[in-house]
Amino acid sequence: MIAVAFDLDDTLMSERAYAHSGLRHVGGLLEARHGVVGAGARLVAILESGVRGSVFDAYFAEVGLDRAEIPELVRAYRAHAPDVRLYDDAAPLLDALRGRVFLALITDGPAVCQRAKLAALDLAPRFDLVLVTDERGADAWKPHPWSYARVAEAAGCPPDRCVYVGDNPAKDFVTPRALGWRTARVCRADRLREHPTASPAHEAEVTLTGLDGLLPLLGGWFPEPGLIPRVPAGTR
Ligand SMILES: [Mg+2]
Structure with missing residues (x-):
């Protein structure tokens, strides 16, 4: 043996496909909660610009949302059912x-x-x-x-x-x-x-x-x- x-x-x-899946999932939550348009696509674009580990921080700074929400979004990212193969x-x-x-x-x-x-x-x-x-x-x-x-x-x-x-x-x-x-x-x-x-x-x-x-x-x-x-x- x-x-x-x-x-x-x-x-x-x-892992890139997994990250895209998680960011699109979180983007959907942000769009529903805050009415921001294209949040998922923007989060993916920030990742693809080379940002690692602080994509949510970069996005929140861009759109002026309250960062207090980020820890819960990280939990949602981690728990989401990913679209991966x-x-x-x-x-x-x-x-x-x-x-x-x-x-x-x-x-x-x-x-x-x-x-x-x-x-x-x-x-x-x-x-x-x-x-x-x-x-x-x-x-x-x-x-x-x-x-x-x-x-x-x-x-x-x-x-x-x-x-x-x-x-x-x-x-x-x-x-x-x-x-x-x-x-x-x-x-x-x-x-x-x-x-x-x-x-x-x-x-x-x-x-x-x-x-x-x-x-x-x-x-x-x-x-x-x-x-x-x-x-x-x-x-x-
Ligand atoms: Mg590995």
Whole structure:
């Protein structure tokens, strides 16, 4: 057995698409409450201008609304049922690996957000183990070793038969590399954030532009006959 654990945001699902969905949802609330026109489109435009983490503040400053409303809007953003889907290369890959390897998901972020994403994507049934680190506590977010240890233990795999697939060199790879796992980074063209690497120890072993290259990579790392399919079923 081998274990393959995936990150969610910007690995299996577009974080940008999620942000757009949340901003449109909040924009709808603002339009209904205050009669402002085009709030959702303006919030998305502020995000796309490069603002990260303070989109609501920028919008409220523009239109002169009372900032006291923002914390409640952040809660509404996090709890909304997002309009998101998996990247096109994700479902065929997960289908190809299902039943052949131990499939795990490790995702950080506020638990209410991550659970809303999982529900919208109907993702949990695709995995043998889903770990929302925030449910263990804010300390358990990557790079804390808790989630990686849980995957290895549940799969019953030694470290050199565990793989982590993520996108963020700031936190995704340093711990599994230290534990002796294989690591692959997916660097999506539409990624929401740039992730400057903190040190060589934070880099993944291999960087891919999407998930199409993952099966050949796994096949090279684990060449046992019949373990890793050559291509996703029905996609070639
Ligand atoms: Mg991510």
